Amino acid sequence: MGSGSSSLPPPPSTLPLIIEEFFIVVYEDPLVKKELPKKFADYLDGKEPAKVYLRAADCGPRLWTVEVLFDGQGRMYLDKGWEKFAIAHGVDFGWFVHFKYEGDDVLTVKVFDGTMCRRY
Numbered sequence: 001m002g003s004g005s006s007s008l009p010p011p012p013s014t015l016p017l018i019i020e021e022f023f024i025v026v027y028e029d030p031l032v033k034k035e036l037p038k039k040f041a042d043y044l045d046g047k048e049p050a051k052v053y054l055r056a057a058d059c060g061p062r063l064w065t066v067e068v069l070f071d072g073q074g075r076m077y078l079d080k081g082w083e084k085f086a087i088a089h090g091v092d093f094g095w096f097v098h099f100k101y102e103g104d105d106v107l108t109v110k111v112f113d114g115t116m117c118r119r120y
Contacts (some may be wrong), residue, residue: 008052019043022051023098028089033069033077040101041076049105057100057110058120064088085109090119 019040026034036051041048048070053063066081091097096112113120 015065019101021098021100023096024092025089026095028093029084030093030095031083033079033099034082036076036099038074038076041070041074044076048076051081051105053106054078055065055102055106055108056089057108061104095119 012013019037022037023038049068052068054066055061055063063079064085066085067079069079070076071077079118085091089109091111092096092113094114096116097119098110098112100110102108113119
């Protein structure tokens with residue numbers, strides 16, 4: 001390597017925090033409100049939506065309206081409307097639910113069952 005500027009990327013601590021994808025594991029009743037990761041709630045700080053719109057990946061344009069609850073302690077929950085989405089997609093104990101934030105309060109969702117296989 002010759003002299004000059006380094007081609008190494010900056011260390012992770014200096015990269016901007018962009019939370020676009022995350023998942024939750026369903027440890028309790030799949031039909032009750034679900035807490036989303038704190039880093040995602042922090043990412044939305046100052047622009048907390050009253051609702052989000054869930055779109056099941058590869059299932060067409062349908063959007064499920066889900067109310068969002070912020071508890072004042074930095075935690076964010078999917079509340080009213082989550083139960084209908086969970087029933088329609090068969091969400092159960094031990095399943096993984098992957099979210100991708102698309103902007104404009106839209107989250108694309110993929111559901112994985114207890115065998116770690118995606119449900120369609």
